[in-house]
Amino acid sequence: MSDQARLTTREAAERLGVKPETVYAYVSRGQLSSERAPGGRGSTFDAEEVDALARRSGRREPGTGGAPGGDFTFRTGITLIDRDRYYFRGVDAVELATAYGFEEVAEWVWTGELTHGSRFTAPQPFLDAARLAVNALPVHSSTMDRLRGAAVAVSAADPLRFDLGPSAVLGCGRMLIPTLVGALPTAGKRHRGEGRTAWQLWHRLTPQLPDEQSIRLLDTALALLIDHDLAASTLAARVAASARAHPYAVVSAGLGALEGPLHGAASGLAHRTLTEVLERGSAAPVVADHLRSGRRVPGLGHRLYPGEDPRARALFALLEAIPQASGALAAARDVVDTTARHTALHANVDLALAVMSVAFGMPAEAGETVFAVARTAGWIAHALEEYAERPLRMRPSGHYTGPRPPRPLPA
Structure with a gap:
């Protein structure tokens, strides 16, 4: 190994996101090897070995093309953003969204397989629970209030919500998205006979009747917005999944972060x-x-x-x-x-x-609604990934800046 491939104790600690003494603990457990530094002062560590340990433990990794100013990178096989394009599982996302419908693109993002003609269905008992919760909210409630309330209600109605197996999580995604849309109040006369998410959502956004062009526009918007790497709401969803929260709670975490004025709004x-x-x-x-x-x-x-x-x-x-x-x-x-x-x-x-x-005469919050419905599919995809990782791996350490103890007991 050349000297350039070796790290000092401080550098290794920074890559691992731990204190220097923890680095030596890794050495004593056989998880990391070390060599004496030239001159016998301190130890050095192989950079590739440190990075591999960081990936296994979910600790901080060195920047590898992440967002400017970002402190953490996490492995994901869902979305790659590269210059002026982005990709879902290696395929140009814009090409996917313009060639296929929202449900088909969602299936691709979830599984890496394209299911032609895919449609999502809301089970009636879950839809009834979601609508009951939404109708109980104050009349001035926002769409995001209704979506969060619906997610909680459906969660309570599902006794198997803690089944985190891939097939169960996929089933949850296929059911939850149409249930959230179906729980929203309609804005006008509903066009019957169309099961696509875009048709169902359109009638919650505007009283204007759609045509094929307008539905294609909304359907494409939904597909484009499914995921965009680790945006704030997606990171919140992954933290919840890391704690092994069920998929409904993962989506609720994402909805909470999405409502910030600097994100979905x-x-x-x-x-x-x-x-x-x-x-x-x-x-x-x-x-x-x-x-x-x-x-x-x-x-x-x-x-x-x-x-x-x-x-x-x-x-x-x-x-x-x-x-x-x-x-x-x-x-x-x-x-x-x-x-x-x-x-x-x-x-x-x-x-x-x-x-x-x-x-199309939609309310100002319509874009946020489209964003939330689409990104629910992305949060489910990230939940699937995170459930396969070591639990509770996203545990940063706080840098305490308060008064130094011990202090006297307050009167």
Whole structure:
């Protein structure tokens, strides 16, 4: 081994996410080998051996192309983000989402196998429990409130929820997604005879009747949003799965993190911006108001893509073929072009969802609803992965900054 392939005790401890004395404990147990450093001062460790131990123990690993500024990387075979594209199990996600329906892409993400014509079904007893819980909520409750309430109700109705075997978890995913959608109140007359998730969700988002183009748009949006590596909500879901929480609790953890204004709710801010642009006739005064107040312009920029978000690009291509979306699409382009005079930011998927919601008379939270339903499939995929790992492996150590003990007992 060359000296470049060896780490000091401090470097090994940092890679493992432990204290230096713990490194020597690994050596004493035979889990790690060491050599005396040149000059006899301290020990050195093989970098590959340290990284292998980090992977086995779920400790911190060295950065390997993760998100900028990220502190942890975890092995996953679900999604790869590379420059201006992303892939589901090695296949271009945009190509998958434009060629197949949401359910088929979800099955691919879960199993690595494509099931043509796949449909999800909500068992009536679970659907009744979810609707009962949702109907008991205050009238002003948000869609996210209803989704979280429905997930808890279905969990309570399933006595086998702690069966964490792959087939049981897959069955839960295929049942839970249509149950969450079916528990939401309808916004208009329902089109009967269609079992696809996109059809069922459409009637919860707008009273406008859909056509094949609009359903294809929503179906593609759902498929595109299934997963996006370890976003905040997905990390929350994996932590829950690491503790061996059942799949319903995993989804509930994801829904809780998703509701933050910096995550799933971002499309609602973009919706309101486009509405204001259409009301005022130009993006210039709207963008100026954001810049003057120090706020970011919603729907622009993504920390993982130097160029345009590929999800936005795919949805904009579909929106261009829908005449009803022309006004909202023009407003979005006006926002992008106006902002570009000050800073080079590209459209992200939140802006594309906002165009859809504005064009079809959906509420501002519609994009967040689409995001939550789609990402439920992704959380199930990550739960399947995490259940196969060592439990409770995500246990970082806190850096205590409080007063040093011992202190006297408070009076």
